[in-house]
Amino acid sequence: xSGYGNPNVSAQAQRNGTSSPAKVxxxxxxxxxxxxxxxxxxxxxxxxxxxxxPWPAYRGYHEYSFAHATMHSRxxxxxxxxxxxxxxxxxxxxxxxxxxxxxxxxxxxxxxxADLSGNAxxxxxxxxxxxxxxxxxxxxxxxxxxxxFMSAPWLFAEAYKYRRLRxxxxxxxxxxxxxxxxxxxxxxxxxxxxAVFELxxxxxxxxxxxxxxxxxxxxxxxxxxxxxxxxxxxxxxxxTDLSLLINMTEDQIRSLQSTGGEHLAxxxxxxxxxxxxxxxxxxxxxxxxxxxxxxxxxxxxxxxxELYCDFIYADFLIQSGLATEIRFHGKxxxxxxxxxxxxxxxxxxxxxxxxxxxxxASPAEMQALRLLAQRWKQYERDGKWIYEQHPxxxxxxxxxxxxxxxxxxxxxxxxxxxxLFKGDLNHRKLTYDCxxxxxxxxxxxxxxxASASGAPKIVSLRTxxxxxxxxxxxxxxxxAKRLDEQEPGWKISGKYAVVLLSEGRPGEPVTFE
Numbered sequence: 001x002s003g004y005g006n007p008n009v010s011a012q013a014q015r016n017g018t019s020s021p022a023k024v025x026x027x028x029x030x031x032x033x034x035x036x037x038x039x040x041x042x043x044x045x046x047x048x049x050x051x052x053x054p055w056p057a058y059r060g061y062h063e064y065s066f067a068h069a070t071m072h073s074r075x076x077x078x079x080x081x082x083x084x085x086x087x088x089x090x091x092x093x094x095x096x097x098x099x100x101x102x103x104x105x106x107x108x109x110x111x112x113x114a115d116l117s118g119n120a121x122x123x124x125x126x127x128x129x130x131x132x133x134x135x136x137x138x139x140x141x142x143x144x145x146x147x148x149f150m151s152a153p154w155l156f157a158e159a160y161k162y163r164r165l166r167x168x169x170x171x172x173x174x175x176x177x178x179x180x181x182x183x184x185x186x187x188x189x190x191x192x193x194x195a196v197f198e199l200x201x202x203x204x205x206x207x208x209x210x211x212x213x214x215x216x217x218x219x220x221x222x223x224x225x226x227x228x229x230x231x232x233x234x235x236x237x238x239x240t241d242l243s244l245l246i247n248m249t250e251d252q253i254r255s256l257q258s259t260g261g262e263h264l265a266x267x268x269x270x271x272x273x274x275x276x277x278x279x280x281x282x283x284x285x286x287x288x289x290x291x292x293x294x295x296x297x298x299x300x301x302x303x304x305x306e307l308y309c310d311f312i313y314a315d316f317l318i319q320s321g322l323a324t325e326i327r328f329h330g331k332x333x334x335x336x337x338x339x340x341x342x343x344x345x346x347x348x349x350x351x352x353x354x355x356x357x358x359x360x361a362s363p364a365e366m367q368a369l370r371l372l373a374q375r376w377k378q379y380e381r382d383g384k385w386i387y388e389q390h391p392x393x394x395x396x397x398x399x400x401x402x403x404x405x406x407x408x409x410x411x412x413x414x415x416x417x418x419x420l421f422k423g424d425l426n427h428r429k430l431t432y433d434c435x436x437x438x439x440x441x442x443x444x445x446x447x448x449x450a451s452a453s454g455a456p457k458i459v460s461l462r463t464x465x466x467x468x469x470x471x472x473x474x475x476x477x478x479x480a481k482r483l484d485e486q487e488p489g490w491k492i493s494g495k496y497a498v499v500l501l502s503e504g505r506p507g508e509p510v511t512f513e
Contacts, residue, residue, distance in 0.1 A: 203312055227280050232276075299422060302339065315376065318379065410452070420459045434468065438477050
């Protein structure tokens, strides 16, 4: 049989009129075994970008990861509930213009659902007048052209979904400020009565904490214990993340929110990376060395009960003199279901002061709640508590890029004596949300937020609810391996936490290339 026209025969063989085998199989039995060659991680700084983190990214198609469960199931569920909320509001409207406008918002949400469920390519954000449009579209164009929801890094794809959800309303005439998660956030706080009053009855009366900047040893010991317990309250308040508690019962919520002393002592053993004593020494040193102005920043996470815990913590910091000014950083619009907006901030304080959220509460409990709210309102009037909402917090960038993409914000934070980053999402953004080994030091994992000149001291208070885990010390890899074997799913259970401190490079001049 002639070899001409046979694609399995080489061209030279065809010209010679001979045939040759299409494939040669070599037996390599006497060669050395193939070695286990690992790619060099972390990547060098010049090779890092949003699509190529320092360590391998978690992506939606990684079926072994929580990224897959989120992109495949959780996000469609969350979006479905958002559509239900908007539909409920639509059914309560009567004016034609508003009905038509909201119906169009719901149509856009359903288009987003089709894109999410169909794993569509990530398109640019529509110019809806938001301050972050240029930032979003620059990142999409530079790093994610042709990427879809499942192939882009999970952190970016998830953030992109919430930005697209914002777009569904931001282009409307009447519903520009509508929050599809507002009812959920409010409902969760109103169902948190036991934990709310546990704290309110203890901290309603001012003056129970020494305000002197030079307390005696007995006062100092008492302040230290209160600080450590309230740090845990602030930490475990993060358990009430609505994006993860979609179908949780009231009893389960109460269990997560338990703030009793015995519960806190039991849960401290679940803090796998625990820098609480170092943080106490840090804030104590700030008070001892800075006579006039001591600023602590909170980069907020969840509204409702967690924000209430943040307020209790911040109140203690002011009353004890550990801080003279607290700056709270929230989101400009609804974000990741339960993240704090200014509307959530105002709702909490005003309903504590004037509302009727807890019909079964005693008069004493309601009075305690009102006293707290009145004091917090006074902090606002006095400029001791300040709410801010920089556009960068609602972008797809991680905080490794904060220095380069939001230099004004980095410079602003550099003037803080301590910046507390609350919750899982902020921790993911600090660490680039990638598969760094559990023994990776926190300061290495957060890159420029620790190493850049002028970087402030940073604390991450984080209940572990996603794949990335760092800062567990030299034995961290072994700890993580043991938990993987003994408690599959431990990274998403909310049972474990980290409280990590970066010393940063405060006081050094901030420079930008």
